[in-house]
Amino acid sequence: MILKFKFSMHLKRPTLLIDKQKCLANIRLFVVKAVKYNLRFRPHFKTHQSAEVGSWFREFGIDKITVSSVMMAEYFAKNGWNDITIAFPVNIAETDEINILAKQIKLNLLVENVEAVGSLSRTLKNPVGVYVKIDTGYHRSGIEVEKYDAIADLINIIRRAENLNFKGLLAHNGLTYLQSTPDAICKVHDESLTKLKRLKDSLKKAGINPEISIGDTPAVSLCRNFEDVDEIRPGNFVFYDLMQQELGVCRYDQIAVALACPIVAVHVERLEVVIWGGAAHLSKEALNDEGGGKVFGKVVLLDKFGWTLPLDGTFVKSVSQEHGIIKTTPEHIDKFSPGVFIGILPVHSCLTTIMIKEILTLNGEVIHTMNC
Structure with missing residues (x-):
């Protein structure tokens, strides 16, 4: 044959092989959901890593993106994206590259410790937005969500630092990938949001009113509770895959x-x-x-x-x-x-x-x- x-x-x-029409349909679903729940949609581009595929998002009015490395940020900045969040804890060895990027675009960084904040405050010559990485239970990276005082202390250090503009709290609930049903995914999603809300309420008492940014494809695909969430950063949805289908997140014909x-x-x-x-x-x-x-x-x-x-x-x-x-x-x-x-x-x-x-x-x- x-x-x-x-x-x-x-x-x-x-x-x-890529089916562009399926990609566009997947993007459209998430754009509609973001509008429905009044969420800022900042899709993660680590799945496709392509300027061409990235351009398809522009057809839906997307002008803010998420990436996972300084190198990826440089690549998409060269392709006209000028509002980028690097959703990976900052690598202080790349402050020279970060400085150059921060001069060219609106750049947001992710931190979870005093050492990173100190290094950035000493070396950056251009302003950047800063999110604090919060661990809501997955234990990959971030400050544990229950450590209210430690989180507040780090935020206050950021707020006092030159060229660092505190933006909010950023979380990735990887526990959704460990579940076996859509209901279980939404349950751990709700639990994560409850923890983030309690943290935000505690910070507000200290005069801090942070944004909340979340970003996992299973929860954003399936769930309907986005209370107190300002921004979503899913990425895999543009292609989907068998892992997502196995979880009940997508159908085969959406891959x-x-x-x-x-x-x-x-x-x-x-x-x-x-x-x-x-x-x-x-x-x-x-x-x-x-x-x-x-x-x-x-x-x-x-x-x-x-x-x-x-x-x-x-x-x-x-x-x-x-x-x-x-x-x-x-x-x-x-x-x-x-x-x-x-x-x-x-x-x-x-x-x-x-x-x-x-x-x-x-x-x-x-x-x-x-x-x-």
Whole structure:
């Protein structure tokens, strides 16, 4: 079977395909939700890392973004974005680069300790906005939300520092990714917001009235409680992936990227298919299957519309650096033959995008990311 679609002539090696219309539909949903709940929408661009994909957000009036590194901020600043939050604790080794950025754009930084604040206050020559990173229970980074006095003390140090403009509290509730149902996601989301509200109330008594910025795709996708929230910063939603689908956050037909991989061998007796598409392309992030094994991606067939829904009982069961091993069923084994390209829905689209670097639209147009 030879593919004869607009994008098929470009397929020679593992290639990340993007369905622009699905992306636009996903963006539109979040724009509408932000308006409905009177929230400032500052999407995180770490998922796509592309000036071209970023430009699609402008069609919806988005003019503020979130990134995860100084380098990413530099890339998007060069592409016309002039209001950027770096939602990663500041790396004081990059103060020279931060100074340059702060002179060019409206830049917000993230801090969680006195050392970072002290370094910034001594070295910055241009003003920046500053958020304090708050840990609401995920324990990845940030000051624990219950430490009211320590948080207030840090905020007051920021407020006294030259060129540092305190903006508010920033949190990422990674606990939503550890849940198994939409109801459980919204429960931990509500618990996080309750903690942030108590913190804000305590700070207001000390004369501090901070903004609250939150940013996880599961909660922003599913939940309806945004009391006291000023800003949302989801990122993965633009592509979605199997992790989000497994959580009940999105449908298969909302996943906007698929990794096109060439089949290099078929082992009918084992009901296994070997593809060029391994950990170097899909990462080693995996979901658990019902039998206790791992799922590194689900298999779709490529067609003139992009790709189908996943084939039942057919998934990437293991990966090495370049190899992917697909397990399939007797009903589907005859759909595979060497030389044919198939699609893999990724478990974590952010990581797949970073590793593949270039993206191919269904019209055969190449989209570059900052990693090219």
